[in-house]
Amino acid sequence: MMVRSAAMSILSCLVLSGSLSFAEDRLPQDSIELLTGKDGAPMIVVPAGSFPMGVPLGARDGGRDEYPRHDVFVDTFAIDKFEVTNGRYLEFVKSAGHRVPQNPRNPTRNLWQGDSITDSLIDRPVINVDWFDAEAYCKWAGKRLPTEAEWEKAAKGTSDRRFPWGNVEPTGKHLNYNQRWIGEKTLMPVGSYEAGKSPYGVYDMAGNVWEWVNDWYDAHYYEKSPDKNPKGPDTGTKKVIRGAGWQNETPTVRVFTRVESDPTVRSESTGFRCATDAPMKKLAGE
Secondary structure, three states: OHHHHHHHHHHHHHHHHOOOOOHHHOOOHHHOOEEEOOOOOEEEEEOOEEEEEOOOOOOOOOOHHHOOOEEEEEOOEEEEOOOOEHHHHHHHHHHHOOOOOOOOOOHHHOOOEOOEOOHHHOOOEOOOOOHHHHHHHHHHOOOEOOOHHHHHHHHHOOOOOOEOOEOOOOOOOOOOOOOOOEOEOOOOOOOOOHHHOOOOOOOOOOOOOEEEEEEEOOOOHHHOOOOEOOOOOOOOOOEEEEOOOOOOOHHHHOOOOEEEEOOOOOOOOEEEOOEEOOOOOEOOOO
């Protein structure tokens, strides 16, 4: 009995210290339902249920706006498996006549050549889009931006984890982070980090690019948010971005990190992905 107790104590310490990878709570691949959005992007269905939102129990490195940890119930939704790519965004620009992604503050960070892109950009996440651009794309695709709660559940699952893959500290095998701008190669093609995907099989929920979500930002929202399907404040001046980007270091790429951003800002570090309430058609062969 003493040996068993000691073993259980060691296991508990490993869990708390983040030495385990949380691989045991990843969903089997054959249980993950894949759908196709109207833009042809693969989507993953996240089943209804509760999850712990905010700073995990025992953690001491969260921002003031990431407390308190609270259980949130979210209805079933589907979310893009990958960040929206330049290739898909180009289809939107040509079909809807929407403006091309540009960085008005720093044109040296522009990657598009007018309304065309190089082949090497097709599978990399689109950047230099503001919240309104992202919202317009999602509407064009018959979808919407995810709520902040939906985004976090898709990123962390139902466990009290720090990163999409668990509690193991980030490495170059998990995500694209801690980089300097070197042009288009600063960004990695979506889905490049198999070890970094979330329990639901969603890729790049940490690193690569920040992602716009639907919610207005309120530093005290967690103190008063509803415990079912929270959608953020009714009004505000800033929107929330999630997931961190290529330039961020370890503390910022935590799955519960939330940052406020002017919705009209177009940045070389910010992109997005879409979500939807109802399942769409299944992918061929699934």
